[in-house]
Amino acid sequence: MSRYVEVILPLALDRTYTYAIEDEQLQVGCRVEVSFGRHKRYTALVTKVHDEKPDYDIKSIENSIDTEPIVDVVHMQFWLWIAQYYMSTIGEVMKAALPSALLLENQTIMRLKNPDWRTQSQLDEKSYLLCEALEKTELSLGDIAQFLEVKNPIKIASKLIEQNLIERKDIVVDKYKVKFEEFVGLTDEKELTSYLEMVHRAPAQRSLLMSFFQLRRDADQIPVKSLLKVAGTSRTILKQLVKKNIFYIEEIEKSRILFDDRAAEFLFELTQDQRLAYDKILLAFAQKRNALFQAVSGSGKSVVYMQLAEHFLQRKKHVLILTPELSLSAELFSRFVKRFPNQCLLYNSKRSSSELVEIWKTINASDEAFIVIGTRSSVFLPFKNLGLVVVDEEHEQSYKQQDPSPRYHARDAALYLSKMLNASALLGTATPSFDVFWKANRKDETQNKFAKVSLDVSYSRRPRTGIYLVDLKSAYKKKQMQGVFSRELLSKVDEVLANGNQVLFFQNRKGYASFMQCNSCGHSPECPNCDVKLTFYQHRQALMCHYCGFEEGIKRSCSVCKSDQIDYKGIGVEQIQMQLKELYPDHTIERFDRSSSSRKDSGMKIIEAFNSNEIHMLVGTQVLSRGIDFLNVGLVAVINVDQLLFNQDYRAHEWAFQRLIQLAGRAGRSDSVEGNAMLYAQSFDTHHPVLQWAVDYNLNAITSSELNERIQFQYPPHVKIIRIQTKSKNFETNLRAAQYLVAAYKRIPGINVLGPQAPAVSRIRNWYLQNIIIKIHKERNLLDLRKQLKRMENSFNAIGTFQGVRLAYHIDHI
Structure with a gap:
C-alpha cells in the first residue's frame, strides 16, 4: 500500500507539500531529499505520514536521510508559532532553525553529453576549453567560473546545452562531514618480544615503538599525531612499522565537541x-x-x-x-x-x-x-x-x-x-526593558507576568560607579580640549592609569570617520547601492558601506572637483584610538568592535589580554556595554553621550539610560580598582533629564516619565505595534504600493495606521523602502488581525502594477 508524507521545504513557502514514499520506517521529524521545481533538489522535513492519496500527480521522495527524527512534534509546533506570530513562512523558520549543514545543498554540475563534440566547428575558445575539461571530469558551475575565469558561466554552459553537447545534472551535496582521527595500535600484544627484535637494528623505528609504550598506559590505541609528536619522528617511520605488521592504523570518528576532562573549578558559596x-x-x-x-x-x-x-x-x-x-x-x-x-x-x-x-x-x-x-x-x-x-x-x-x-x-x-x-x-x-519592568511591577499581582527579584549590592560591596557629566560647551569655550577629549577627562585618565587601573572609551561609531567631505565643493562619497555616505576605515584605507558591504579604496583628491582639500567628518573608534596613541605613546591601546573581533575567538582574546593588563586602554562600540566582566577598570569615558539621546525611535531615552548604566557597570568590579570607579560622559547638554536620571541611577523616575508618555501617544506596552516595510527596485512603484496599503489598512477596525514614511536610510541594496506603522488596540484580536493582513497581502500580490513589491512584517518592532 502506498504511503505519503507532508514535508516542509527550506523556502519562503507557507504550506507543506505531499510526496510518495516507499520507506515504511520513515517518521515525523526525519529529513528527506526531494525534487522541487524543474531541477532543484532540497532537504525537506517530514511533518506527517499518511495514507491519503492526493487527487493530483505527485512525485516520490528521492532519498531518506535520517533513520531517527532530528526534530520532535513539540518543536515543530514551536516553529509553527514563530511563523504565525511573526508573520513569516514555516519554510523560513525551518531554514533559520536548522544548522546549515543539516540542509543538504543543491549543486548544479555539467557533464559532457556528445563525445563527438570536436566535430562542431563553431565553438569559441572558452566553449572548446570547457568541453575539453568535461571530457576528463564533471564540473560544478563554480569550478567552471574559476577554470574559465568568468563571472557568469551560465551563459557559456547554456549555449552548449542548446547545441546538445553538454548536459546539466542537479545533485545534493552533504555539507556535514564526519570528523575522523587516526589511531595506532599494536597488531598483536603477545608478540612484543618479537617486535623489539625486528627493530633492533633500526634506531628510529625502535624509538617510535618505545614512545608508543610510554604513551599508551592502559589504552589499546593512541592518536597518531600524539605519537609522532612525542617521538619526534616522521610518518615514514610509522609506515615502515605498519608494513612490518607491528602497528595497525585505524580511523575513528571524533566528536568536534571538546569537553574538558579536568576537575570542576570555581567552586563557590553564595553570599x-x-x-x-x-x-x-x-x-x-x-x-x-x-x-x-x-x-x-x-x-x-x-x-x-x-x-x-x-x-x-x-x-x-x-x-x-x-x-x-x-x-x-x-x-x-x-x-x-x-x-x-x-x-x-x-x-x-x-x-x-x-x-x-x-x-x-x-x-x-x-x-x-x-x-x-x-x-x-x-x-x-x-x-x-x-x-x-x-x-x-x-x-x-x-x-x-x-x-x-x-x-x-x-x-x-x-x-x-x-x-x-x-x-x-x-x-x-x-537595566530592564521598560516593557518588562512594567509587566513585573503591576499593582494587581494576578496580572503580573513576572515575579521581580532584586540583587542591589555588588559582590565586593564596593560603592556603585559614580557617573559624572563633563560640560563640552564650557570646555570648548575655554579652549580646554585636546582632540575629542576635555582636559577634565584626560586628567582623570592620568589619575586612573597612575593607580595601575585601566580605562574604557565608548564611542558608538565604527571606523575612523563617519564620512569624508571635500571642503572645496562639499561632495561626499556615497554608496552606489544605498542611500548613505561611505564610512572611512583607516586600517583598511577604504570607504565602506555598513548596509550592503560595498567597499572602495580612498582617493586623495575629490572625484568631482579634483581638489585635495579632503576633510574627515564624524569621530569613529579608530580615530579615538589614534588620538589616544598620540597622547599616551607608552601605553597599549586597542579597539574592541565588530571588525577587531570578527575572527573566531578574537573577541575572547582581546578580553583575556585586557584582563591580564596587557592592554591599558580599550576603545570600543556598544559591545563594551554588554555584560562583559572587566576586572581592573577604574574609568569609563563616553566621548559624546548626546549621540545616544537623539534617535528617531520612541525608545531612544530608554536605550540611552540603559547604555549608560551598563557602561558604568563595567568599572569597579574588583578590589584592584583604587578609589571609587567613575564614568565620565562628555555632553553639550548636561542638564538633560535622562542624563540626570542616570547620574542618580533613578530607574523608577525615568520609567514613570517614559511610560506615561507612551500612554499619551499610544506606544507599547499599552498597545501592540507592527511595522510593515514595502520595498521595490522602483521608487515610484514602491511609494504608490505603500499608499495603496495604508488606504486599505485604514478600513480595518481596532487599529491606527501611520505612514507611509521613508526610513532614515530609504534605499538599501538598490531597494527603495517605505514604512507603515500599525498600532493595535488592546481589545483587537491579534491572530485574527494577522490573518486579515495576510489575506490583504495575497490580494495585493495579485495586482499587476505592484509586481516586484515585497512586504516585510516586523512584529513588536525594534
Missing part, C-alpha cells in the same frame, strides 16, 4: 544576598511564575545563574542561557566551563557548521543534561527535557532578528518555548 535572591527565584518557579532578576552590575548575577543551573542539572534537566552577543556568549562560557567542565556547550555563529550539527545531534539524542550558552538561534535547539531558560541582558535590542525572516525576538520566543515545555524562565539584567 547572603545572592542566596536570598536564589531562594526567591526558586520560590517563583515553584509557583509556576517566571522571574525578572534585576541585579546591579558586579553583584554576581552569573554566580546565581550557575547555582540555578546546578539545581536543574541535578534533576537531569537541560539549561539554556541566551546572550545577546558573540563575545559575551564566549566570555560567559569560559566561566561556566570551569564550574561544569563536562556539561557546557557553546552554540553561536563562530562555531563551524559541522560543530553546530554535532551540538544539535547531542542535544537531540543524549539522555544527559547539558548547559547550552548561545546567541538567539540557540532557542531552536531540540531540547527534550528543558528545565530552565535564562535570558541574560534581556533588554538588549540584538535579541530581535531584523533580516532575513523570521524576524523573531529571541527573548519572547524563549518565554513561549519555556511555556510549551513546562520549563522555568528567568530574565536577567541590571
Whole structure:
C-alpha cells in the first residue's frame, strides 16, 4: 500500500507539500531529499505520514536521510508559532532553525553529453576549453567560473546545452562531514618480544615503538599525531612499522565537541544576598511564575545563574542561557566551563557548521543534561527535557532578528518555548526593558507576568560607579580640549592609569570617520547601492558601506572637483584610538568592535589580554556595554553621550539610560580598582533629564516619565505595534504600493495606521523602502488581525502594477 508524507521545504513557502514514499520506517521529524521545481533538489522535513492519496500527480521522495527524527512534534509546533506570530513562512523558520549543514545543498554540475563534440566547428575558445575539461571530469558551475575565469558561466554552459553537447545534472551535496582521527595500535600484544627484535637494528623505528609504550598506559590505541609528536619522528617511520605488521592504523570518528576532562573549578558559596535572591527565584518557579532578576552590575548575577543551573542539572534537566552577543556568549562560557567542565556547550555563529550539527545531534539524542550558552538561534535547539531558560541582558535590542525572516525576538520566543515545555524562565539584567519592568511591577499581582527579584549590592560591596557629566560647551569655550577629549577627562585618565587601573572609551561609531567631505565643493562619497555616505576605515584605507558591504579604496583628491582639500567628518573608534596613541605613546591601546573581533575567538582574546593588563586602554562600540566582566577598570569615558539621546525611535531615552548604566557597570568590579570607579560622559547638554536620571541611577523616575508618555501617544506596552516595510527596485512603484496599503489598512477596525514614511536610510541594496506603522488596540484580536493582513497581502500580490513589491512584517518592532 502506498504511503505519503507532508514535508516542509527550506523556502519562503507557507504550506507543506505531499510526496510518495516507499520507506515504511520513515517518521515525523526525519529529513528527506526531494525534487522541487524543474531541477532543484532540497532537504525537506517530514511533518506527517499518511495514507491519503492526493487527487493530483505527485512525485516520490528521492532519498531518506535520517533513520531517527532530528526534530520532535513539540518543536515543530514551536516553529509553527514563530511563523504565525511573526508573520513569516514555516519554510523560513525551518531554514533559520536548522544548522546549515543539516540542509543538504543543491549543486548544479555539467557533464559532457556528445563525445563527438570536436566535430562542431563553431565553438569559441572558452566553449572548446570547457568541453575539453568535461571530457576528463564533471564540473560544478563554480569550478567552471574559476577554470574559465568568468563571472557568469551560465551563459557559456547554456549555449552548449542548446547545441546538445553538454548536459546539466542537479545533485545534493552533504555539507556535514564526519570528523575522523587516526589511531595506532599494536597488531598483536603477545608478540612484543618479537617486535623489539625486528627493530633492533633500526634506531628510529625502535624509538617510535618505545614512545608508543610510554604513551599508551592502559589504552589499546593512541592518536597518531600524539605519537609522532612525542617521538619526534616522521610518518615514514610509522609506515615502515605498519608494513612490518607491528602497528595497525585505524580511523575513528571524533566528536568536534571538546569537553574538558579536568576537575570542576570555581567552586563557590553564595553570599547572603545572592542566596536570598536564589531562594526567591526558586520560590517563583515553584509557583509556576517566571522571574525578572534585576541585579546591579558586579553583584554576581552569573554566580546565581550557575547555582540555578546546578539545581536543574541535578534533576537531569537541560539549561539554556541566551546572550545577546558573540563575545559575551564566549566570555560567559569560559566561566561556566570551569564550574561544569563536562556539561557546557557553546552554540553561536563562530562555531563551524559541522560543530553546530554535532551540538544539535547531542542535544537531540543524549539522555544527559547539558548547559547550552548561545546567541538567539540557540532557542531552536531540540531540547527534550528543558528545565530552565535564562535570558541574560534581556533588554538588549540584538535579541530581535531584523533580516532575513523570521524576524523573531529571541527573548519572547524563549518565554513561549519555556511555556510549551513546562520549563522555568528567568530574565536577567541590571537595566530592564521598560516593557518588562512594567509587566513585573503591576499593582494587581494576578496580572503580573513576572515575579521581580532584586540583587542591589555588588559582590565586593564596593560603592556603585559614580557617573559624572563633563560640560563640552564650557570646555570648548575655554579652549580646554585636546582632540575629542576635555582636559577634565584626560586628567582623570592620568589619575586612573597612575593607580595601575585601566580605562574604557565608548564611542558608538565604527571606523575612523563617519564620512569624508571635500571642503572645496562639499561632495561626499556615497554608496552606489544605498542611500548613505561611505564610512572611512583607516586600517583598511577604504570607504565602506555598513548596509550592503560595498567597499572602495580612498582617493586623495575629490572625484568631482579634483581638489585635495579632503576633510574627515564624524569621530569613529579608530580615530579615538589614534588620538589616544598620540597622547599616551607608552601605553597599549586597542579597539574592541565588530571588525577587531570578527575572527573566531578574537573577541575572547582581546578580553583575556585586557584582563591580564596587557592592554591599558580599550576603545570600543556598544559591545563594551554588554555584560562583559572587566576586572581592573577604574574609568569609563563616553566621548559624546548626546549621540545616544537623539534617535528617531520612541525608545531612544530608554536605550540611552540603559547604555549608560551598563557602561558604568563595567568599572569597579574588583578590589584592584583604587578609589571609587567613575564614568565620565562628555555632553553639550548636561542638564538633560535622562542624563540626570542616570547620574542618580533613578530607574523608577525615568520609567514613570517614559511610560506615561507612551500612554499619551499610544506606544507599547499599552498597545501592540507592527511595522510593515514595502520595498521595490522602483521608487515610484514602491511609494504608490505603500499608499495603496495604508488606504486599505485604514478600513480595518481596532487599529491606527501611520505612514507611509521613508526610513532614515530609504534605499538599501538598490531597494527603495517605505514604512507603515500599525498600532493595535488592546481589545483587537491579534491572530485574527494577522490573518486579515495576510489575506490583504495575497490580494495585493495579485495586482499587476505592484509586481516586484515585497512586504516585510516586523512584529513588536525594534
